[in-house]
Amino acid sequence: MSKQTTDTDVAFISALAELLNKNDLTELSVKREYGEDDSLEVRVVKQANVVTVTAAAPAPVYHAPAASAAAPAPAAPEDPAQHPGAVTSPMVGTIYLSPEPGAAAFVTIGATVSAGQTVLIIEAMKTMNHIPAPKSGVVKRILVEDGSPVEYGAPLMIIE
Template identity: 45%
Template sequence: MNPDDLKKMLDALTHADVREFTLKTGSFDLALKRGPQAFAPAAPSAPQMTGSFAPAPAVPAAPSAPAAPAPEATPAAKPAEEAAPVAPAASAGTPVKAPIVGTFYSASSPDAAPYVKVGDRVEAGQVLCIIEAMKLMNEIEAEQSGVIREILVKNAEPVEYGQTLFMIE
């Protein structure tokens, strides 16, 4: 079964009043079940899928896998804690955070000068950068006046929602 056919089937089942669905063709076996909360008008849920494409042994193995890395996660957390005091000292000022997920651009085009550089004075409402999300260019503006103390993202780098882009003092 190709992914387009599966998506069409899932869409049809999501919009229909179907609680369980089973499909068996050759070596392919698909079973879908919806919980009672799926029929609440405010919060429809996606069908849960089980079948030959999701082997059952992988589910029991998942709890034992995190149990083994748990001791490793503790030492990994210690360096992060040790690095945490360094970050606030180096980043004095107010953070400018990404309001959306996308790609960070420091200038309007590859050959243009960046909107701002470290040490530049900015005014509230001034464009600091662009974040491209789904082929839309979103200008990110300063919410306050101040001086750019740090630029924490490189040009053309992906950014997450809430990630600090600049520090303004």
């Protein structure tokens, strides 16, 4: 492919991403044919973002002398990516919790893992990448579903 075709492809992919957002789609697949043995296949997927909500400071409440105190504001939910035991994705890909379909999962909630032990697989570009536990501990939470897409840096599980 020439540089001009590559620039055109980049513009085409950007237009697909814009179309995805504009029409509130979650996935878009397109195959573009250039010739007999030359084509471009593009799959654009919008990852569901983890939304964290922080409680705003309550407005000042003025009470009459006999009024009761206001209830405290609820605590903000924890962001799993900020947890010290978070295992995050080192790449973009598809998560698999077991070595093959129908097999037992590498780990389950409550399982004890050793540093370096495979805890899941991320498929990227048709390559199965084993993701090791960064430290020894107990699996407290699994934050992804088998077969779901993940982005770089997304929290996958919590090990404490």
